[in-house]
Each structure stands twice: as structure tokens, then as C-alpha cells.
Amino acid sequence: MNEEPHAHENLVAKAQRYGDGDPEIGSTSSEESLGGSITSVVPAITETTELPGDPPTSNPQTLCIYLLEPFILILLFAYNFSSTVLKNEVIYQSCTAGFGYPDSVCRLLGTKNATNDTKRIEEQVQPYAARVTLAMRIVECFIPAFCGLFAGSWADRYGRKPLLMCSFLGYGLQYLISAGIAYCAGQTHGLVSPWWYVLSIVPLSCLGSSVTYSVAAVCFIGDVSEGRVRSYRLIAYELAIYVGLLLGSFGSGYVYEETDSYIVFSISAVSILTALFLMAALLPESLPIRNRTQAAPSTDTSVLSLLKSSWSTCTKPREHMNRFILLTIMVVLLLTAFVSDGSNSVFYKFMRIKFHWTVKQFTEYETVSILVPAVAGSGGVLFIWSLRKCTKSAVLWLAFVSLLSHCSSSLMKAFALVSWQIYVAIGLGVFKSLVNPMCRTMITNLLPADERGKIFALLGVLQALSPLISSTLYVAIYTRTLDSAPGVFNVFSAFLYGTGIILLGIVWCKKSRNQVYYEPVFK
Template sequence: MMEEPHAHENLVAKASKLKGDDPESGSNSSQESLNESLSSLDAAIRTTTELPRDPLILNPQSLGIYLLEPFILILLFAYNFSSTVLKNEVIYQSCTAGFGYPDNVCQLLGSKNATNETKRIEEIVQPYAAKVTLVMRLVECFIPAFCGLFAGAWADRYGRKPLLMLSFLGYGLQYLNSAIIAYCSKLNHGLVSPWWYVLSIIPPSFVGSSVTYPVAAVCFIGDVSEGRARSYRMIAYELAIYVGLLLGSFGSGYAYEATDSYIVFSISAVSILTALFLIKVLLPESLPLRSQTGTGSITDTSVISLLKNLWKTCWKSREHKNRFILLTIMVVLLLTAFVSDGSNSVFYKFMRIKFHWTVKQFTQYETVSILVPAVAGFGGVLFIWTLRKCTKSAIILLALVSLLSHCSSSLIKAFAMVDWQIYVAIGLGVFKSLVNPMCRTMITNLVPADERGKIFSLLGVLQALSPLISSTLYVAIYTLTLNSDPGIFNFFSAFLYGIGIILLGIVWHTKSRNQVYYEPVFK
């Protein structure tokens, strides 16, 4: 618990009062009372050198606090259920509306019945579709980055739950709009421009999309957990993401073959909007009422002032080497987001052009690529529990192992000549799900509760802006190497993961100079 103002002086005053209030009591009793008070004073003084702790943790018996992960699972299920289908629709409508090829020819793109002619057409269509995808990524960067500037202030002022609900509402509207566009495309034999999908992502972008829900979720977990339990909740949060992606990927290909794209988008929309209703009814607010300040407006300060405030929170001096470690861990998280965003923007096209995979084949691959790290994440809970018995650096050690797993997986993808080698890369990437929860746990342990919203908000904004560079860069690399070796972008990914390994190695060296202080952060 945090000490109240002047708590130390109150303890001293109590000690003095115990010594002089009852002159007829025995000296031994007075001495014992004085010793107890001085011991309390010494304990209070020692807490000033400890890492910041939370002012209040919700009652752990409240089952509502454990519903966050299932809701995140539903959101990521809906996202991945439609993700590959959306990419496929962009390519299909680029073929029909963009280049004017017949509908029956464009439907063969990416199918088992593809001919040499359709493969030639796909090589023409893919660069155009890549531009549409790139613009969608840019919209998903600019608007959420601006809105995300307010996410931390909103979360710290009004609570985590409203922010989470706004994010779900935005995604639900996106898939409703996508379903309408896909249905119109079906009625018009594909003659609907793929650029309409850019408009469908505006609703989630204006509520922060990928910036807001992670800020709300991570702050919620920080509010309702402490100590070692926090790292387990962070792993559970990451597992919810992976399991949601797994279920979405597994069902997507079968649903798309059995129905149509607008049905797939509709299922995603209904799933998210149902989860939104359940959040309103069942999920408690984690931020204590006395910590929420409802006065003023989120926009009562300029964007420049808000940016300065966010930056000062990250850059302000901290005891020991906390500021350096905090910033370094944030850079590692930014690197992993940079690679993930950039690689995802071209990987589906890479698999189609090199191995001629269908939507179903790709979603089956996605299912396995998510299942393996998800199972490893469950094992990671036991792994970290075991590591804590033999090392004081369990969290950072798992983060390093995860980055090594990422790096080796990217190298195998780069050298892959046949498609089964892509599955070997999945095996080497078995621990890739652990780097994000471990880094977030370290950040949460390093900063007090009233700064987490700002820290993760700034981190979310930077991660949202990273595709401006990563998607552009990866698309450029992919386009330039399309006719020679379209998998070269994987070498670049491995290089960036290598930089992350070096940075975490520096953090390890820094914390080793003060093992006692940093043990609660990294163990």
C-alpha cells in the first residue's frame, strides 16, 4: 500500500506518545511499544526505496476481473476470421473493378484451378492490390495515432472500461461496413472498387483501433494484479490474443468456402457487438473511483502540450537506471511491432506468388502458426514458474528466448524453397508469443499505476505510426524483389530481431549492477 502524507511523522508522534502517556506502566511495556513503533517506522522508510506499488487492487474474489481475456479473445477471433478474406477480396475486386478482367477469370485467382494465364494476371493485379492495402494501413496509422494521444489520459481519468468499449464499437462498425461492401460487390459481379474498403476502417480508426484496446487491457491487468501474478495475467492476455487468432484463422477458410465474404464479415461484426454488450453488463471498472477525475475535458489542452506531457512521463528522471531500462524495453516492443506490421502486409502475397496457396491453405497455415506459440505460451506459465526457482531474471530471460525464436523463424522463411519449410519455421518460432507479455510486465513493474496509461498510450501511438514506415518499406522491398526472390524481406526481419536481442542484453547487463533492487522487476 502507498503511505499516506506525513505517515512517517505520524509514526514518530505515536512512538513519543506511547512513551509518555502512561507514567505508571512498566518500563518494559513502554520499551516494547517503542521498539514496535520504531520497527514500523523503519519498515515505512524502507518502502520509499522499493519499486512503485498500486494504491488499490480490486477484490481478487470478484470473478468479473477475469472476463477481460475472453473478451479480447472474441475481438481477435473476429479480426482474424475476416483478415485473410479481406485481403483476398481486395485482390479480387482489384482484378474486376481495377483492371476490368471478367468475373469468372478473377474468381480463379488464388484457387486450385489457377492456370498460367490467371497466374500472369495475378502478377499484374498484386502491385495494385498492394497499394490499396498500403493506403488502408496508412489510414490505420494516422488517425489512430492522433486519437491514441488521448487514450492514456482518458484511461487514467475516466477508467479503462469506457476506452475498451469504444474500441469494440469501432471494430464492430468496420466489419458491418465491410459486409455491406462485399455484398454490393457480389450483386455487381465484383465491379465495386476495392478502395471502398479504405472507408470501412475509418470507424475503428477514429476511436484508436489497435491503440486503445491494448492500453485499456494492459492498464486493467495492472490495476487488478500485482507482484508475480501480474506476469501470469500478461501471459494469459497474450494467450487470449493467440487463441482468438487461432480460432478465427481455423474457421475462416471453411466459412469462406461454404458461404461468401459478406457472411464472414457479418459473423465478425455480430461477434464483436455481442462482446460489447457483455462488457457493458459484466466487466467491472478496475480504476478506483477516487482515482478517476471527471473534471475538465480530454481536449482541454493542446495536442502539443499533451505530447509534451506524454514525453515527460517517459523521459523524466527515475531512480537507479529505471529510465534507461524503460525506454530500452519500449524500443524492443516497437521493433517487434515494426516487423510484425511490415511482414504481415506482404506475407500473404508472398505465399500466393511463391507457393500458389489458396485462401484455405493459407488459413490452415495460420492456424498452425498460431496454435504452436499458443501452446508454448501455456507452457511458458510453467516455464517461468520453474525459472523463478533458479534465477532472478526469469522475465527477461524468456523475452530473450522469444526474440531468438522470432529471428530463427524469419531466417528459415527467407531460405524456404518448398512450402513444408514454412512449417519448419513455425517450429522454430515456438516461443515467439512470450516477448510482448514479458516486456509489458517489466514496464508495468517499473512505473506506478497513475503513469501506466500515459506510458502505454505513447507506446501504442508509436506502434500505430510504425506501419507508416514498416508497411511502406516492406512493400517496397517485396515489389523490388518480386521477380528475383520475393522472400528477401524475411532477412530484414531477422536483422531487426537481432537488434532487439542486443538491446535486451544491454538491459540484462544494466540490471545486474543492482540485483536486489531489480529482482521484483525481472523475476
């Protein structure tokens, strides 16, 4: 859930953009034909020219366009408010309904009152709970991935707002169903199978999950902003995600201790459904009717044709090295999503088994782990402004720094021996919130407005499918190293982040062949 600033300047020479050279080999010949004169006029025209492929548009500029970020904040608050509690309920109900242990014993799992017997029971229960969580992730992957095939075309044809509303409705229904399951479990002393929570994912999956809201939100921001303003709106979008996660994590542990899990789920559901109602009433549609794709014949709406359309948009020849750079940046985003999904599927269990943390201790850790990158992300506005004064590749530099931050943080978690070292890992990961918005900024700057929906939809589909592999792989690594070194999965995460750093280094080399053309994309 998450991404950040997408700073983009407007392309310098339109004649150069549409040169006759091979689009995939680079444009050294066109760069030479322009000579040194183009460099001397760049400072004077970069502020007024347009981004690559961005047609002039007139977007709604009412204050209501700034309501998107608060709505995203509410959604992420509700998500994180229930996230850890849901994982805890799955473990608890796996203990009672799955293994038949008494309710009084199972409630001691993950508490400070744990005994040697409860620790043994937890080691027995965790693999079972991990399978339940994995099943939930699989359901949450398959159907949203299918819906995501249509998300880009729907966004370009019907607008961004309907997709946002569908996603919010799905999350609201998920937590309503989860509240009902948790209430029944409370009334029967936990004798409700945790597999029922898989059912709660179905309405969310059918309505698109995070695939639809992320595609719609990024396209919305692209519609109503341009140039540097777009970078700052995307930073604000990322901050809304982090602040929402922060507030949800901060309040979750305290509310759970004072009430019960079904109350926590109910609060999440009410928050999201209230935001949905306000969104329907107040948020304007960002895509003008005249810019929407005309309805296509029914044969063009098949899954196969939509896949072909998205793939051809992604892989078609482009000017200079745009296609290669676009695909490489997409792979970096997929790697970060892969690690995030895989690590999240086992990290809570890792902290319980390694340091015996309670729900409250873990949510307090989550609060700090969200707060630190959020503050760094807000400072990213000043950071990116400062970098633009001294480098022509500010966005790329920030992406590098972010991946290095991710890598060092994962290594610290892997070799942590005491709890305070996990907090050191938070400090090492201070800039981790910047990689997604920086990469999305570069992608947005490389694409014309009418292609962004398809590209981000395809990216969303691939990110939705990645947990099928990542969660399965991470669960397998975790369960097989549970008795010896349960933190090994963090080393694997660091390796994947290191791969992302290498890929960005390749992008750096490619863009260096045509500095003038790519300055507005990476600055």
C-alpha cells in the first residue's frame, strides 16, 4: 500500500521526441543534431514545456479534488486498524477450532503470560494459521487480478471515481463479514473455524481490492495535476497511506485490549462505509467526458483482448530507450511488492515466536515503523526540491536511497537478537517510503495520459498476482526455518532489494546516453 513523489518536468524538444531514429536504440544522433544550443535553453523552457506525451487538458480544479488523499487515509486507517487483530484471530481460532485446545489456553498465546506449554502449542498452531492466511492471500490475488485486467480500460472509459467506490465498498463488506465471524467465535468460545475468514475476502476480491483503488487514485492525480505539482500530490498520496496506517496501528492495540475483535472490525467497516458515502457525494470525477475512451465493440472487452491491449501498450516501441526503462522500472515496483507481500505474511508470526510480542507490543512497533518513514516522506518534499538544485536525476537518486534503506533494514531484522534491534531496523529503513512514488513518477512522466490507466492496471494485476508466489515462498521458507533461524526470510528480502538497486543502476546508465531528453523525466 503503498508510494511517493513523482517529480516530472516537461519535455524539452518535441521535435526530438518524435525523431526518426530507432526508438529502442537511443537517440545519440538526434542529440548530436541539436548540439550544444539545446543545453543552453533548457533552463528557460523546462518550466513551461509539457511532459512527454501529455496533451493539454482542463481538469476540474475545485477544492474537492483534494479530498482524495483524506479518503485514502481513512481506508488505510481502517485496514491497519484490523490487520494485526485479524492475524491474531486466525491464530486464536486455529488453536481452538483447528486443534481443539481449550479457550482459556489459547487466549494465553501471544501474551506475556505464555508458558513453556503455550510456546509449544504456538509452534504447533502457527503453520496451520499460516496456511489459512495463505489461502486468504490466494483468494485476494486471483479474483482482483482478473478484475484488474479491466481496471485500466474501465478507468479510461468510465472515469476514476467508480473504481474508487467499488474498492471502498469491497473493503467495507470484508470487515462487516469479519465482524460477524469474530462475534460468533466469541459467543462459542472460539469454536468457529478460522477458514471462515477466507469467505470475508470474496466480496473484496470481486470488487478489485487494492488493484482498483491504487490504479484509480494514481490516474486521478495524473488527471488533476502536472509537472512538479504532480510529484507533490503523489507525495501527499503516499503520506496519506502512511498516516492512515499509522493511526490504525496506533489505536488498534488499545481498542483491542479494552473491547474485542468484532468491535475492531466493526469500527473499520463503519469508517470505510462512511468514507464511501462522502466520496459519492463530494469527490468530482477527474476524467472529462470528452477524454474518455469511446465504447468498443463487445469483442474488444474480452479478457484476451484486454490483455493484448495492455501488453501491447506496455511493450510497443517507444522513443529513445523509453520501453526498456519503462519495463525495468515496472520490474523494480514488482520486486518491492513481492517482498512486501511475502514478508507481511510471516512477519507478525516471526515476532511472536522470536520475541513473544503481544498484539499491543506489535502494534506499537508498527506505529513507530510507519511514523518514521512517514516523517521522512514528508521531508521528501524538501529533499526532492534540494536535489533538483544540484542534480538532474533527483527522482532516480531517491529511488536508489530508498532501496538501500530497505536492504539494510531487512538485514538488521534478520540478525536481530533482542527487541531493541528491531527498532534499529526502523531507523535504517527511514527512507523506504520513497521508492514506490519515485518509480511511479518516472512511469507517469514517460507515458501519455491516455496510456497511464492501462499500464498501471497491468502493473496492479501483476502486483496482485505476486502474493501467489511470494506468500507461498515466504511461508515455505519460514516454516522450514522456524526451529533453527526463523529470520532467514529477511535475508532473502535484502537480496531482492539488492536486485532492484542493480536494475536502477542499469536505468541510470541508459538514461545517461540522452541526458537532455530524460532530464524532465528523472529530475
